Amino acid sequence: MAHVERIVTIELPGERKPVPAGLLDMQEIGATTAFSRFSYGLRYVDRPNAMSVDPMSLPLGGSLIDVAPYGALELFGALRDATPDFWGRRVIENKLRAVPGSLPESVFLDHAGPNRVGALDVQKDQKGAPLPSALPKHIELEYLMEAADRVEEGLPVPAQLEHFFTGAPSLGGARPKALIVDDGYQWIAKFPARGDVLDMAWLEYATLELARRAGLNVPSVRLVSLPGKRNVMLIQRFDRRTEAESFSKRHMISALTATGLHEQQSHTSSYADIARAIERFGTAGGVADDRIELFKRMVFNILVSNDDDHLRNHAFLYDAENHGWRLSPLYDVVPRPSSTHERFLHLGVGPDGRASHLSNALRGCGQFGLSTRQAAALIDDVASVTREWMGYFEEAGVPGVLIEQVRSAFPRPSDVGLAEVVKHL
Numbered sequence: 001m002a003h004v005e006r007i008v009t010i011e012l013p014g015e016r017k018p019v020p021a022g023l024l025d026m027q028e029i030g031a032t033t034a035f036s037r038f039s040y041g042l043r044y045v046d047r048p049n050a051m052s053v054d055p056m057s058l059p060l061g062g063s064l065i066d067v068a069p070y071g072a073l074e075l076f077g078a079l080r081d082a083t084p085d086f087w088g089r090r091v092i093e094n095k096l097r098a099v100p101g102s103l104p105e106s107v108f109l110d111h112a113g114p115n116r117v118g119a120l121d122v123q124k125d126q127k128g129a130p131l132p133s134a135l136p137k138h139i140e141l142e143y144l145m146e147a148a149d150r151v152e153e154g155l156p157v158p159a160q161l162e163h164f165f166t167g168a169p170s171l172g173g174a175r176p177k178a179l180i181v182d183d184g185y186q187w188i189a190k191f192p193a194r195g196d197v198l199d200m201a202w203l204e205y206a207t208l209e210l211a212r213r214a215g216l217n218v219p220s221v222r223l224v225s226l227p228g229k230r231n232v233m234l235i236q237r238f239d240r241r242t243e244a245e246s247f248s249k250r251h252m253i254s255a256l257t258a259t260g261l262h263e264q265q266s267h268t269s270s271y272a273d274i275a276r277a278i279e280r281f282g283t284a285g286g287v288a289d290d291r292i293e294l295f296k297r298m299v300f301n302i303l304v305s306n307d308d309d310h311l312r313n314h315a316f317l318y319d320a321e322n323h324g325w326r327l328s329p330l331y332d333v334v335p336r337p338s339s340t341h342e343r344f345l346h347l348g349v350g351p352d353g354r355a356s357h358l359s360n361a362l363r364g365c366g367q368f369g370l371s372t373r374q375a376a377a378l379i380d381d382v383a384s385v386t387r388e389w390m391g392y393f394e395e396a397g398v399p400g401v402l403i404e405q406v407r408s409a410f411p412r413p414s415d416v417g418l419a420e421v422v423k424h425l
Helices: 077-081 086-095 105-111 138-152 159-166 200-213 263-268 271-281 287-304 358-363 372-386 389-396 400-409 418-422
Strands: 002-010 019-029 032-040 120-123 177-182 185-190 221-226 230-236 240-243 246-249 252-254 315-319 324-327
Touching: 002 105, 019 105, 019 120, 077 120, 077 252, 086 105, 086 138, 086 159, 138 159, 138 177, 138 185, 138 221, 138 230, 185 200, 185 240, 200 221, 200 230, 200 287, 200 372, 200 389, 200 400, 271 287, 271 324, 287 324, 287 358, 287 372, 358 372, 358 418, 372 389, 372 418, 389 400
Parallel strands: none
Antiparallel strands: 002 019, 002 120, 019 032, 177 185, 185 230, 221 230, 240 246, 252 315, 315 324
C-alpha cells in the first residue's frame, strides 16, 4: 500500500493565483484507491473569501481535519471531478507510455494539469505549480485531431504533435477531444471517434442549437469542417472567464458530486436527486429558476432521446456573488436513434422511473417545485420547438442523409404523451 500526500489548491473568486486549501491523503494499492482523507489548512479557513472545496463532503461549517469522503466514495467528489475521465486517462497513459489501467489515481491527479475542470489543482510540494503552457490555437485543430487519432489507435504521439498534451489530459468523457483558444475564449474541440456511424459533431451542434431555441441555457458552440470531410464541434468552456488576455477559473462540480453518489449509483438516481441538490446548495434567488431549467432539460432529453444524461453530464458552478451553486449551462446532449417504442433515460424521470414519457415527467413535477399546470406549460413550450426539429436542422445546414439517420431519435410529442399533458393547461 502506497501513502500519497498532495496539496490541494483553489483559485478563489476575485483572485488570479491559486491558494492552498488543504492536504489530501490517499492510500493506494496498485491502481486502486483504498481510501482518502482531507484536512483544510487553518490559514485557508480563516480567509474571508474561503469556500468549500466540496460542498457535500467538505463543508466549511463541518469538521475540518482528517475528513473522509461522503458515503462510500474512495475519493472526494470534487477531486474526482478534477481528475481526468476516460479520455483524459487514455491521453495520460499515452503520454507516459503506460499500460492501460496500470496507473494509480494520484498519477492522473498529477498529470491533469492546470487546465482541469473547475478551480482546483494539486501540487506535490510547497514550491507551487509551474506556469501553464499556452493552449493550442484554432489553426492547430487539424494537428490536434491527428494526435487524438493516434491516442485512439494506441500509437505514441510524435514530438511535433506534443502540443496536444497541453490541455487534452484534463478533459472528461469518453470521446476524443482537446482544448484550444480562439477569439479570447477557451473551447473544447470534440473530434470524430473511430467507428462513428453518425457525424456526431453535426448532430451535437444542431441539437444544442435546438435546445437554445427551446429556451435552455446553452453555451456558445461552433462547427468546424477539416480536410477529409471531418467535422469538429467547439463548445465554449463555462468554467473559465476571459480577463485581461488571460483566464480566471470558476469552481465547478458535477451533479454526481453534488448528490454525494458513487459512479455505480448513477443509474439508480434521478432528476429529483439533482433538484434536491439545487435546493440544498443553490443560491437564495436561483433555486426556483434552476429547478425549472432542470425540468426543461429532462423534457428536452425525452423529446430528443438523449439517454446519456448521467450525473456527470450535469454540473454546478459556484456563484461567488450570491454564495451558492448554480446549474451550469447544458452540455453533452446527443440524440440516440431507436426503433423501440418504449424508451428510457439514464436518470429517473418520475413515478414510472426512467420511462422516457412526458406524462411520467408531469407526474413527477412536484419534485421540481412546480404545479401540474406550470409543468404542463413548460412541457408544451419545449415540445413546440422539438416537433419542428427537422426544419431547424435543415436551417442549420445538417445534411439530409444525417437527418434521415437520426429521424427515429425524435419521437412525435403526441407519441410520448403530450395529449395527456395539455389537458392540464
